[in-house]
Amino acid sequence: xxxxxxxxxxxxxxxxxxxxxxxxxxxxxxxxxxxxxxxxxxxxxxxxxxxxxxxxxxxxxxxxxxxxxxxxxxxxxxxxxxxxxxxxxxxxxxxxxxxxxxxxxxxxxxxxxxxxxxxxxxxxxxxxxxxxxxxxxxxxxxxxxxxxxxxxxxxxxxxxxxxxxxxxxxxxxxxxxxxxxxxxxxxxxxxxxxxxxxxxxxxxxxxxxxxxxxxxxxxxxxxxxxxxxxxxxxxxxxxxxxxxxxxxxxxxxxxxxxxxxxxxxxxxxxxxxxxxxxxxxxxxxxxxxxxxxxxxxxxxxxxxxxxxxxxxxxxxxxxxxxxxxxxxxxxxxxxxxxxxxxxxxxxxxxxxxxxxxxxxxxxxxx
Amino acid sequence: xxxxxxxxxxxxxxxxxxxxxxxxxxxxxxxxxxxxxxxxxxxxxxxxxxxxxxxxxxxxxxxxxxxxxxxxxxxxxxxxxxxxxxxxxxxxxxxxxxxxxxxxxxxxxxxxxxxxxxxxxxxxxxxxxxxxxxxxxxxxxxxxxxxxxxxxxxxxxxxxxxxxxxxxxxxxxxxxxxxxxxxxxxxxxxxxxxxxxxxxxxxxxxxxxxxxxxxxxxxxxxxxxxxxxxxxxxxxxxxxxxxxxxxxxxxxxxxxxxxxxxxxxxxxxxxxxxxxxxxxxxxxxxxxxxxxxxxxxxxxxxxxxxxxxxxxxxxxxxxxxxxxxxxxxxxxxxxxxxxxxxxxxxxxxxxxxxxxxxxxxxxxxxxxxxxxxxxxxxxxxxxxxxxxxxxxxxxxxxxxxxxxxxxxxxxxxxxxxxxxxxx
Numbered sequence: 122x123x124x125x126x127x128x129x130x131x132x133x134x135x136x137x138x139x140x141x142x143x144x145x146x147x148x149x150x151x152x153x154x155x156x157x158x159x160x161x162x163x164x165x166x167x168x169x170x171x172x173x174x175x176x177x178x179x180x181x182x183x184x185x186x187x188x189x190x191x192x193x194x195x196x197x198x199x200x201x202x203x204x205x206x207x208x209x210x211x212x213x214x215x216x217x218x219x220x221x222x223x224x225x226x227x228x229x230x231x232x233x234x235x236x237x238x239x240x241x242x243x244x245x246x247x248x249x250x251x252x253x254x255x256x257x258x259x260x261x262x263x264x265x266x267x268x269x270x271x272x273x274x275x276x277x278x279x280x281x282x283x284x285x286x287x288x289x290x291x292x293x294x295x296x297x298x299x300x301x302x303x304x305x306x307x308x309x310x311x312x313x314x315x316x317x318x319x320x321x322x323x324x325x326x327x328x329x330x331x332x333x334x335x336x337x338x339x340x341x342x343x344x345x346x347x348x349x350x351x352x353x354x355x356x357x358x359x360x361x362x363x364x365x366x367x368x369x370x371x372x373x374x375x376x377x378x379x380x381x382x383x384x385x386x387x388x389x390x391x392x393x394x395x396x397x398x399x400x401x402x403x404x405x406x407x408x409x410x411x412x413x414x415x416x417x418x419x420x421x422x423x424x425x426x427x428x429x430x431x432x433x434x435x436x437x438x439x440x441x442x443x444x445x446x447x448x449x450x451x452x453x454x455x456x457x458x459x460x461x462x463x464x465x466x467x468x469x470x471x472x473x474x475x476x477x478x479x480x481x482x483x484x485x486x487x
Numbered sequence: 488x489x490x491x492x493x494x495x496x497x498x499x500x501x502x503x504x505x506x507x508x509x510x511x512x513x514x515x516x517x518x519x520x521x522x523x524x525x526x527x528x529x530x531x532x533x534x535x536x537x538x539x540x541x542x543x544x545x546x547x548x549x550x551x552x553x554x555x556x557x558x559x560x561x562x563x564x565x566x567x568x569x570x571x572x573x574x575x576x577x578x579x580x581x582x583x584x585x586x587x588x589x590x591x592x593x594x595x596x597x598x599x600x601x602x603x604x605x606x607x608x609x610x611x612x613x614x615x616x617x618x619x620x621x622x623x624x625x626x627x628x629x630x631x632x633x634x635x636x637x638x639x640x641x642x643x644x645x646x647x648x649x650x651x652x653x654x655x656x657x658x659x660x661x662x663x664x665x666x667x668x669x670x671x672x673x674x675x676x677x678x679x680x681x682x683x684x685x686x687x688x689x690x691x692x693x694x695x696x697x698x699x700x701x702x703x704x705x706x707x708x709x710x711x712x713x714x715x716x717x718x719x720x721x722x723x724x725x726x727x728x729x730x731x732x733x734x735x736x737x738x739x740x741x742x743x744x745x746x747x748x749x750x751x752x753x754x755x756x757x758x759x760x761x762x763x764x765x766x767x768x769x770x771x772x773x774x775x776x777x778x779x780x781x782x783x784x785x786x787x788x789x790x791x792x793x794x795x796x797x798x799x800x801x802x803x804x805x806x807x808x809x810x811x812x813x814x815x816x817x818x819x820x821x822x823x824x825x826x827x828x829x830x831x832x833x834x835x836x837x838x839x840x841x842x843x844x845x846x847x848x849x850x851x852x853x854x855x856x857x858x859x860x861x862x863x864x865x866x867x868x869x870x871x872x873x874x875x876x877x878x879x880x881x882x883x884x885x886x887x888x889x890x891x892x893x894x895x896x897x898x899x900x901x902x903x904x905x906x907x908x909x910x
Binding site for chain 1: 771772775780783786787789790791793794795797798799801802804805807808809823826827830878880881882884885886888889890891892893894895
């Protein structure tokens with residue numbers, strides 16, 4: 122398996138990184154996280170329009186750029202690094218992948234171009250964001266046309282103009298579209314621990330909906346794609362914390378020496394780097410698995426499990442190694458700590474993903 | 488050296504054909520091993536990646552692998568270039584004078600001289616340059632006194648590569664010299680060093696008024712540390728070299744019988760190395776066979792192990808891709824890979840313990856898998872020590888990769904004034 126990035130991919134990463142460095146500094150993140158909408162519409166238009174970042178991973182036939190999980194991974198990694206506030210993950214990644222992987226050809230053709238262009242902000246409504254095997258336990262579809270049930274945690278539903286909903290039908294899970302202002306829809310903002318990620322509860326009460334998928338939805342495949350994109354976002358954030366923590370250790374002086382010269386802290390940094398590099402390797406390998414099918418069938422689960430542990434380990438140490446200042450609101454570290462904690466459990470805890478690995482191994486070797 | 492044209496610019500196909508043709512004329516399974524290897528040296532195929540003036544052909548490593556492949560196809564035995572002899576040869580090639588090269592290189596290639604490495608000491612492990620074995624000039628000889636440790640195969644060795652202190656007033660790295668010592672002399676005593684896992688893969692070597700002729704000093708006095716560094720770098724590269732022709736041992740023919748006896752001695756110290764690495768391959772099958780896989784804790788720990796092991800493979804592939812792209816990341820990648828190997832081995836040991844339960848109390852023929860599991864549990868502690876401890880790897884990573892400052896030093900100035908272990 123070739124694990125390197127091409128020169129084009131490096132260049133693409135630089136373009137995305139430069140844009141986000143400019144548009145998403147911590148001062149802006151703090152400003153946006155305090156607003157209700159949580160994002161800057163002008164930056165969203167630039168990001169989706171000029172840069173086309175909502176359609177990078179979608180096929181050209183549906184208005185995208187025809188790249189795949191590796192390039193989407195680059196975008197997510199940079200967004201995680203810069204803690205980008207906006208509906209990219211909800212709309213481009215979650216709703217975009219759901220339609221791409223689950224909807225009929227006609228519905229893809231109809232829905233994806235607007236998601237790819239950023240003209241539509243969509244989100245994916247899952248009634249369980251911690252356990253893929255339990256999706257559809259709450260939201261059910263009657264006569265393929267009316268939805269009832271609750272999704273406790275939904276990303277960016279408060280700014281979405283299209284809801285893609287996974288609901289249980291007689292033949293299994295299926296995808297539906299719902300207009301946010303349709304009868305019987307209630308969208309209630311929640312207080313998240315991570316204010317840069319806006320969460321809502323979405324309730325349907327006999328809400329009219331259009332079915333867009335034919336066969337039972339392959340939720341495991343969709344979940345794999347979402348997990349790998351999220352793992353990239355997490356690795357970007359973890360790397361950012363690692364870099365800024367290292368800078369701090371080289372600058373802070375106590376006992377007459379920079380604290381980065383103390384072996385206890387140097388060794389901790391070496392351990393963190395090792396854990397980070399392994400999690401990144403697993404994450405990049407999972408993106409390549411989704412692209413080519415090379416590698417382990419369970420590599421998306423490995424990626425999310427390792428990213429979850431590595432990001433939290435890094436976040437804990439980013440605060441610990443700063444001492445008291447790291448626990449203040451004024452210092453930026455807690456912004457990433459909160460994203461790390463939120464991401465650790467979103468789309469499955471590390472333990473959940475490890476259990477899935479074991480189930481797949483048993484199915485293969487049993 | 489044969490009277491052929493220079494093949495170092497030839498294509499792989501031409502090299503391959505040339506080797507096959509030469510083997511067709513020269514390879515016999517009924518020759519004594521030493522006779523064959525002398526023919527091999529004279530034919531120029533013992534070490535084709537060595538320089539032309541020293542039995543080689545100036546081949547690249549890739550070309551040398553083409554030669555090795557032809558040998559494998561025919562089933563021909565190659566030069567005796569495994570283990571410490573290989574390190575001695577590389578160091579003599581790089582730093583020896585003409586007389587030393589003439590005297591020592593050929594018997595290494597033919598296997599007539601076995602070598603060992605005499606570097607580490609009880610008082611200087613991670614801090615190798617703190618060594619205190621003394622080499623005192625006395626006319627045409629140096630008189631050597633001191634103790635060495637971790638000397639693989641020293642009990643079979645004819646010669647040793649030795650570093651010892653010649654100047655106690657110089658700073659520690661500058662007072663060391665490099666010697667080639669004859670192990671078959673009264674002042675050299677070799678004792679096996681038994682390890683906690685019961686094996687004795689290494690030795691202690693006691694040097695008491697042992698003699699080294701001045702002509703067997705490699706390089707100048709005080710150059711020993713620099714030369715030892717090149718030995719250690721050859722040692723690191725040796726890990727990636729193809730050891731490959733082990734299957735020859737099972738073939739028929741007198742030369743194979745001799746070769747098998749040689750290899751049995753050479754490989755004996757390494758039989759427990761797979762167990763030292765944790766035997767990840769056994770974890771899932773044993774968990775399934777014992778039923779331990781139904782335990783939710785075992786499931787979690789086993790999945791953690793497999794994640795680590797796969798991620799390490801991906802990281803290695805990624806480092807290789809980066810190297811191909813031209814960026815030199817070998818040192819940090821190597822140190823991170825070594826730390827990762829320790830993590831994997833420890834986690835594997837943990838999983839084997841969980842899977843075995845109370846049976847993990849038993850070893851030998853009473854233990855799980857006829858003692859293999861016990862050998863894993865008692866060998867894994869070595870992996871985070873051998874070849875540079877985890878702590879040394881972390882120093883390397885934090886200083887060379889992450890650019891964190893060095894700790895204050897207390898070992899500058901004349902060596903005799905530096906605090907050291909009580910003897």
